[in-house]
Amino acid sequence: MTALPLNMQRGACPALSAPMMTGDGLLARISLIEAISPEELTDICRLALKHGNGMIDISARGNLQVRGLTETSAPRLDAEIRAMSLPLRDGLAVEVPPLAGMDGSEIADPRPLAEAIREASRGITGLAPKMTVVVDGGGLLRLSDLLADIRLVALSKREWKLLLGGTEQSGFLFNVLRETLVVDTVIELLKRLASLRNKARGRDLIADLAENKKAPPAPPLSSGLSRGSASVEKTDPSQMLGTGPTMTSGNAASPFDLFPLSDGLHAVGIGPAFGQANSGNLIALCDEAARLGIKSAKPAFDHSLLFFSTEIACRALRDFAANNGFVTSATDPRGHIAACSGSPACNSATIATHEIAATAAAECADLLDGSFKLHVTGCPKGCAHPQPAALALCGTADRVSLIAQGKAADEPFAFSSFADTNATLRRLADLVRSERRPSENSAACLARIGSDRLAAAATGRP
Structure with missing residues (x-):
């Protein structure tokens, strides 16, 4: 069997037939243009277990990514996915709302x-x-x-x-x-x-x-x-x-909610924490969806899965998902963190981004009010959040850089040791809590405080 080309170019897409090498093996992307059934999503998860390491990402744009593939297993995944006759994207990415x-x-x-x-x-x-x-x-x-x-x-x-x-x-x-x-x-x-x-x-x-x-x-x-x-x-x-x-204001709402649709349908948004799930957990979610009579599901933006059915079935699935560790609400602080796969899953990463993000969600929930995405990235490429962020933590060779109102590769206002990263973030959260004015959100407060005072708080200076 001919080995697939290893797509290592920055800015390239890890397509199904052109996977990209990461720290935990090859990563292949499955891009769908229409909804599929929960049973079909289960089959994808089983193939991820069979050919990869069982970990599946839902990207910020709503693509499925199968991780841990090898040069031998990646072509087999490609062939078996295509044999399912799924509504795969072919050619230019032309995206519509979910x-x-x-x-x-x-x-x-x-x-x-x-x-x-x-x-x-x-x-x-x-x-x-x-x-x-x-x-x-x-x-x-x-x-x-x-x-x-x-x-x-x-x-x-x-x-x-x-x-x-x-x-x-x-x-x-x-x-x-x-x-x-x-x-x-x-x-x-x-x-x-x-x-x-x-x-x-x-x-x-x-x-x-x-x-x-x-x-x-x-x-x-x-x-x-x-x-x-x-x-x-x-x-x-x-x-x-x-x-x-143009300075038009977007009207983007969180997908983690319950939405009334035409013809009596509803949609409910559910997602794995930080966009990554074990196939076994996704299979359990899909099995419950099928048991509830839900017929269709669609990966969507912000690392979410939308399930379509009656209001009663959608509410029941949301309760099941919440009890099993999924993000189901726009107020969940985990949904306000953009974290890449991090170390060891990515060769470029120097920090365990998901561990940092999980601790931040638990300890700094008041900072994560939904007014901005906290960007936690393993390297300056900043794949998880290419836009500027009000606050970003970026892994470097020997420490973590902190950036305000910028991208991961921009000039940091301070640095933290690897071990002190979450403590540094707590100090910043404490500053925002003490400085926030009535009706002011965290993003506005961070911008008003400015880099100099943020740097003083991050380093523990008075």
């Missing part, structure tokens, strides 16, 4: 546009491995906080806002488009990205379009609609660039 098409509060169903973009992009080669398009129709669960190279946000059933790079809040406003123009415009942008060197991403496209801009921005949408044409000749993206970054 409740799309079932959520009566969404502005527009994003699935038809997403599928059209997915199909039209199949012939495009040379895109960056993690290239992502988000099509967000609004509703109860948004993808506002996920990074995207190209983002479409519904303004009405016929109007879509197109953003480049970042989250919905930080992305660059490109244009507002009629629905009939969306697919062609996105494909032209993807082709331009593919033509740029060094695996360009959405943020790189902004500079390229500005440099090559030859005409003023396109007319406002209302003017475009008055032309009376349902279709337009191919759009030149360089003539459509907007005027600057």
